[in-house]
Amino acid sequence: MANSNYENQSGGNLSNKNSNTTAGNVPGDAPLRGPLTPLSGEERRKASSDLKNQQQSTTGLHHGGHNFHEVFQWKQGRYADLPGAKISEMMKSNSLDNAPTQSLLSVVNGILDESLDRKNGEIPHRVACLLRKVVQEIERRISTQADHLRTQNNLFKIREEKYKSRIRVLETLAAGNGEEIKIVTVHPQQTKTESPKVEENQKVEEKVKDKRESVKETDKHEIHEHETSKHEIDKQAIKQETEKHIREIASLKQELEMAKTIHEQQCLEMQKETEGVKAGLQARLNELESLLNDSNNRVKELKTSAKSKCQSWSMKVNNYQSFMDSQFHAMRDLRFTSDAIKQELLKTQKSYFEEFNLLEVKLKALADAAGNYREVLNENRKLFNEIQDLRGNIRVFCRVRPFLPGQNGKQTIVESIGDNGQLVVTNPAKPGKEGQKTFKFNKVFGPAATQGEVFADIQPFIQSVVDGYNVCIFAYGQTGSGKTYTMTGPNDATEEEWGVNFRALNNLFKISQNRRSTFQYEVGVQVVEIYNDQVRDLLSNRTGPAKKMGVTSISQPNGLAVPDASMHPVLSTTDVIDLINLGFKNRTVSATALNERSSRSHSIVTVHVRGKDLKAGNYIYGNLHLVDLAGSERVDRSEVTGDRLKEAQHINKSLSSLGDVIFALAQKSPHVPYRNSKLTQVLQSSLGGQAKTLMFVQLNPDVTSYSESLSTLKFAERVSGVELGAARSSKEGKDVKELMEQMASLKDTIAKKDEEIERLHLLKDLKNGYPGVDGEQPRTGSLRN
Numbered sequence: 001m002a003n004s005n006y007e008n009q010s011g012g013n014l015s016n017k018n019s020n021t022t023a024g025n026v027p028g029d030a031p032l033r034g035p036l037t038p039l040s041g042e043e044r045r046k047a048s049s050d051l052k053n054q055q056q057s058t059t060g061l062h063h064g065g066h067n068f069h070e071v072f073q074w075k076q077g078r079y080a081d082l083p084g085a086k087i088s089e090m091m092k093s094n095s096l097d098n099a100p101t102q103s104l105l106s107v108v109n110g111i112l113d114e115s116l117d118r119k120n121g122e123i124p125h126r127v128a129c130l131l132r133k134v135v136q137e138i139e140r141r142i143s144t145q146a147d148h149l150r151t152q153n154n155l156f157k158i159r160e161e162k163y164k165s166r167i168r169v170l171e172t173l174a175a176g177n178g179e180e181i182k183i184v185t186v187h188p189q190q191t192k193t194e195s196p197k198v199e200e201n202q203k204v205e206e207k208v209k210d211k212r213e214s215v216k217e218t219d220k221h222e223i224h225e226h227e228t229s230k231h232e233i234d235k236q237a238i239k240q241e242t243e244k245h246i247r248e249i250a251s252l253k254q255e256l257e258m259a260k261t262i263h264e265q266q267c268l269e270m271q272k273e274t275e276g277v278k279a280g281l282q283a284r285l286n287e288l289e290s291l292l293n294d295s296n297n298r299v300k301e302l303k304t305s306a307k308s309k310c311q312s313w314s315m316k317v318n319n320y321q322s323f324m325d326s327q328f329h330a331m332r333d334l335r336f337t338s339d340a341i342k343q344e345l346l347k348t349q350k351s352y353f354e355e356f357n358l359l360e361v362k363l364k365a366l367a368d369a370a371g372n373y374r375e376v377l378n379e380n381r382k383l384f385n386e387i388q389d390l391r392g393n394i395r396v397f398c399r400v401r402p403f404l405p406g407q408n409g410k411q412t413i414v415e416s417i418g419d420n421g422q423l424v425v426t427n428p429a430k431p432g433k434e435g436q437k438t439f440k441f442n443k444v445f446g447p448a449a450t451q452g453e454v455f456a457d458i459q460p461f462i463q464s465v466v467d468g469y470n471v472c473i474f475a476y477g478q479t480g481s482g483k484t485y486t487m488t489g490p491n492d493a494t495e496e497e498w499g500v501n502f503r504a505l506n507n508l509f510k511i512s513q514n515r516r517s518t519f520q521y522e523v524g525v526q527v528v529e530i531y532n533d534q535v536r537d538l539l540s541n542r543t544g545p546a547k548k549m550g551v552t553s554i555s556q557p558n559g560l561a562v563p564d565a566s567m568h569p570v571l572s573t574t575d576v577i578d579l580i581n582l583g584f585k586n587r588t589v590s591a592t593a594l595n596e597r598s599s600r601s602h603s604i605v606t607v608h609v610r611g612k613d614l615k616a617g618n619y620i621y622g623n624l625h626l627v628d629l630a631g632s633e634r635v636d637r638s639e640v641t642g643d644r645l646k647e648a649q650h651i652n653k654s655l656s657s658l659g660d661v662i663f664a665l666a667q668k669s670p671h672v673p674y675r676n677s678k679l680t681q682v683l684q685s686s687l688g689g690q691a692k693t694l695m696f697v698q699l700n701p702d703v704t705s706y707s708e709s710l711s712t713l714k715f716a717e718r719v720s721g722v723e724l725g726a727a728r729s730s731k732e733g734k735d736v737k738e739l740m741e742q743m744a745s746l747k748d749t750i751a752k753k754d755e756e757i758e759r760l761h762l763l764k765d766l767k768n769g770y771p772g773v774d775g776e777q778p779r780t781g782s783l784r785n
C-alpha cells in the first residue's frame, strides 16, 4: 500500500536514463523530441500510450517495463527481511536502469517507512546499500533530466542551424521552390498547434498531481489513525520527513517548471527567430521576384532582339541565296566558256601538230643545209672577198674627234655628216654656203661614235687576214686628231675603250677559235717604229739604243718585211695587250706646240697569221699591219726647230711617199714607188696587189685647225679616189662612172690572175728550194716550228 502511494507521488515525472540517449526507443518513456518538431501519427500514438501507462502505473497496473517493475515490488514482507539474492538482483544496474522512477521512489519510501517503524531505527546494511543505490539512481536521473534540458537547448541550436542551412538551400533554389517555402512557413504553425497540446499535458499532469496529493493525504490520515496510539512521537518525525520529501518534490517541480518556462521562452525565441527568418525569406522572396521580373524583362528584350536578328538573318539568307543563284549562273557561263576554250585548245593543238610536222620538214631541210654549211661558209668567204675587191682595195674612213674636256664652247668646222659617207666642212673665214666644202668617203664617224661602232665596220678586214689576205689599217691626220686613240685607245684603256689593235687581235683569236675544227692557227706579233726613216724593234730585249734594222723588199704574201725584228707568238688578247703596251712604252714621243705627247714616229704592229687547213693539210698566210702614223701637221705650225724639225721633215717625207704609193696604186701605175721611204717599204706587202688597205682619216674639229684639216681631207679624198666636184650630169656621169668601174674591175681581175700565176710560180720555186712551204717548215720568224 505504502509502496503504491510513493509510486503515485513520483510516477512518470522523471524519464529514465535510456530515454535521454535514444529518444523514443525505451519502453515506458515518450521519445525525446524538440518542442517545434511536428509529431508523426505513429509518434503521437506512442506518446499517448506512454501517458496511459504512466497513469496505469499510478493505479498499480503493469506497464511496458513489467519485469523491472516487478523486481521492485515487494509486498510479502519488510525490506529488512529481503533475501540477499533479491537485493542483489535489485541492485543490478540493468534492473535499476530499467525500473520506473515511481518504483524507485516507492522503494525509498518503503525503506524509510520501515526504518521509522523500527524502534531503534536501524536499517540493515544490505538494505542501506540498496537505498543508496536507488537514491543514486534517482539523483542520476535528475541530473540526466538537467542534461536532457541542456541537450534540448543544444538541439534547438542545431535546429536553428538547420533552418539557416534550409534558408541557404532556399536561396540557391532562387527559382522559387514553393514547396520549400511552404515547409518553412508551415513549421511554426505546427509548433503553434502543438503548444496547446503541451499545455493540455501539463494540466493533466497537474490533475494527477492533485489526485496524488489527495490520495497521499488520505493515506497519511489512515496511517495516522492507525498508528496514533503507538507512534505519536515518531509520527511527527515522519511527518517532518515526509514534508522534507514533499519539499524536495516541490523543488523538483519548481525545477521542472523552470525548465518548462525556459522551454517556452526558447519556443518563443524560436518563434521569433522563425518569424525573422520568415521575414528574411519574404525579403529574399521579394528580391527573387524582382529578379524574376528583371529576368522576364530581359527575356522579353532578348526575344525582341532575337526577332530582329532573325529578320536580318532571313534577309541575309535571301541575299546569300540570290548571290548563290548569280554564282550558279556565272559557273554555268564559265562552264560554257571552258568548253569553248577546250574546243579552241583542241583546234590549236591540231594546228600545232600540223605546224610541228611542217617544222620537222623544215628542220630536216635545215639539217641538210647545215650539212652544206662548210661549203656555204667557203662560198660566203669568197663572196665577201669579191665584194671587197669590187668596192676597191683602198677604203677610207673619216673619224671626227670630239672636243676634249675643257674645250667646250669651241667652234667646229664640221657642218654635217651624212650616212652615205658625206662630210661637209665650213671655212670659218667664209661663213655660209660659199665657205662649205663637201667630201665623200666610204664612211664618216662623228664625234659621238664609239670604239665598238668603229671596229664593227672594219671587222671584215680582220676576217680577210684569217682567210690569207694581207691587210693594212693606218691612221692618218694631224697631231692630236685622235690617231692613237683610234688605233690603240687611251692610256690604261678599259675593254670598252680598246682601239683597233686590241679589238682586231681579240677578234682574230675568236675567229681562229670558231674555226678550230677546220683550221689550226698560229699568231705572231712584231712591233716596230720608223723614226727619222729608221726602223726600230720596239719589243727588242736589248738595252741601250735600238738596233737599226734593214727592210727586205719582198713581194710574196708570207714574207717578212723586217726579218730582224723580234717575233712574239701570242695565244690570247692578254698577251697582245702586254706586248703592245710594252712596245708603245718604247715609242719615241715628245711635246709639240700642238700635242703635249706627240708621236714623233710611225708605229707599226704587224700580226702574222699562219693557218693550217686540217682537211687539206696546206697552209694559208695573212699579215695585218696596224699603223699609227706620226702627225701630218705642217712644220711651221708645229713651231719646231733642230731635232724636232728634222723629225717633222722625215715624217712629212714618209707621209708624202705613202701618198705617192697610194696614188700610184689607185692609178694602176706600172711603177709604184715603194722604195721612197722605209714606211712604204715595210708596208709594201699590204699596199696594193691582193692586199686590202684601210685608211682612217682623223679630223680635229676645232676651227683653229681648219687649214690642216682641209689639207688632210683633200689628201684622203685623193686616196679614196673619189672625186666629188661640182654637180655633174647625173645620167651621163653615172654611165661613164659605171663603165670606168667595170673597166677597173676587169683590169683588177686580170692583175689578180697575173699575181696568182706569179705566186704559184714562186711557190713552186720555193717548194723546190725551201721545204717549209709544203706545211712542214714555214718561213715566218718565231712561227717557224
Ligand SMILES: Nc1ncnc2c1ncn2[C@@H]1O[C@H](COP(=O)(O)OP(=O)(O)OP(=O)(O)O)[C@@H](O)[C@H]1O
Pocket (backbone or CB within 6 Å): 400, 401, 402, 404, 447, 477, 478, 479, 480, 481, 482, 483, 484, 485, 486, 490, 595, 597, 598, 599, 600, 629, 630, 631, 632, 698
Ligand atoms: N674619239 C675620241 N674620243 C675621245 N677622246 C679622243 C678621241 N680621239 C682623240 N681623243 C683624245 O684626244 C687627244 C689626242 O689624241 P691622240 O693622242 O690619239 O692624237 P694623235 O693623233 O695620236 O696625236 P699624235 O700624232 O701627236 O700622236 C687624246 O687625249 C685622246 O684621248
